[in-house]
Amino acid sequence: MDFGWVLIAILAGLALWLYADFQLGRKKHLKTAQTNQLPVRESRLTIFAEGPKLFDDLFYELKNAKQHIHILFYIVRDDKISQEFLAILTERRKAGVEVRLMVDWVGNGLKRKTIQSLKDVGVEFAYSQMPKLPFLFYSSQVRNHRKITVIDGKTAYLGGFNIGKEYINQDPKLSPWRDYHLKVTGEGVFDLQTEFLEDWRAAAKVHLLQNKAYFPSLPKGEIQQRFVPTEGILLEEMMAKLISQAKTSIFIGTPYFIPSKKVFQLVREAINRGVSVTVLVPFVPDHMLVKEASYPYLRTLIRDGADVYQYVKGFYHAKVLLVDEEVCDMGTANFDKRSMFLNYELNCLIYDDAFIKKVKNILAEDLMNSRKATLYDFSGGALKEKVASMISYFL
Known part of the structure; x- marks a missing residue:
């Protein structure tokens, strides 16, 4: 058989597999996707539009964590600011603070050695949305693009920034980086903690939602807001x-x-x-x-x-x-x-x-x-x- 026709047959078969994988994977996804309707909360919100200011504030709050730190990012690079970030998590874990770090499987930029060093000091680490059978192509496309940080169940962050040098204006092509990120205190932190722990259960296979220690009493803020998680x-x-x-x-x-x-x-x-x-x-x-x-x-x-x-x-x-x-x-x-x-x-x-x-x-x-x-x-x-x-x- 002519090599050209063999190649065409292989490409056609691959295209058919990708199409079937995607369609069947999507059908299964829609059957199992969560459609949580969260209530309107009263919280306090601060908006950050510049990476250096956000990370100054975030790192300060992390350094002062007393009980638990829960973090989900789409991307965590393995660069200078990432090492500073991970050093804070390591120090807090050594001080007795529970630390859980979750990174999207595709977005992750951490080396295995770096991840192992976190685990060695007791930081709990999990990949979110790892591709899985039977729909490998579809599941590889479904990314966890959320960025959630919850500190002691009382202070939280959500928005567009990830952890990497570009987000603090150190990428020549993409600087300065403009983004919007929210700092949340008050009632809304309950929902962000819940969403993190839901994702943690899916990724780490550990159920912590019933642990009241992660859900302290929260005061009302002056701003009405409602979180909308989507899948x-x-x-x-x-x-x-x-x-x-x-x-x-x-x-x-x-x-x-x-x-x-x-x-x-x-x-x-x-x-x-x-x-x-x-x-x-x-x-x-x-x-x-x-x-x-x-x-x-x-x-x-x-x-x-x-x-x-x-x-x-x-x-x-x-x-x-x-x-x-x-x-x-x-x-x-x-x-x-x-x-x-x-x-x-x-x-x-x-x-x-x-x-x-x-x-x-x-x-x-x-x-x-x-x-x-x-x-x-x-x-x-x-x-x-x-x-x-x-x-x-x-x-």
């Missing part, structure tokens, strides 16, 4: 509901603008009924093809009358959806298909005028460091754009 389901529905209810304005900030068909159509309908739509995306991408994948959507929105801006002062990695200046959605989910249909994400809906005013001030500053885009900015590279569109689900 490749519900995020599209939540975003669609917020956008469809918009009366005056929608602001979308995201590093990857690759929305689902339903959400994109609702954004267009909002423009048609007179809602002002502003989209902020990075000028410089951090991954191949994500920029080209957004081109068809952004061109259409500009033609419809939306204002699209490109952040030019570094890399824009923030995730925010602000509707009518009345409700703000902020957390770990990007405005893309991967977050909507594959990843484990965790967002925070905020209903507080004073806090939203702070968010507006940050957005105004970010727009000052951006340039308004035209159709020309999203043209060219037809082949790249076509390829990007074909695989946009996985970008």
